[in-house]
Amino acid sequence: MPVFMVERQFAGQLDVPPETAREVNAINDDAGVRWLSSFLSADKRKTFCLYEADDMDAIRTAAVRAGLPADAIVELSGTVASDGTFTPL
Secondary structure, three states: OEEEEEEEEOOOOOOHHHHHHHHHHHHHHHHEEEHHHHHOOOOOEEEEEEEEEOOOHHHHHHHHOOOOOEEEEEEOOEEEEEOOOOOEO
């Protein structure tokens, strides 16, 4: 399944209690999206989230339903290690 990076900018500092994460995951499940993990900026106002989904539209649909921004969505092809080794996703 394709993997995507989603960049999100928030007006205030982000706090994600477990019940909110469960609600977001339920919405994602309905849209066919799987949240893998998120990276949070030091000021807690920006996230970079990894998702599996069939396409970008599924991610956009889930984001709208969850009331989350999706400022940029990029499909990823793989990872590059510090030695230059490429590993496809």
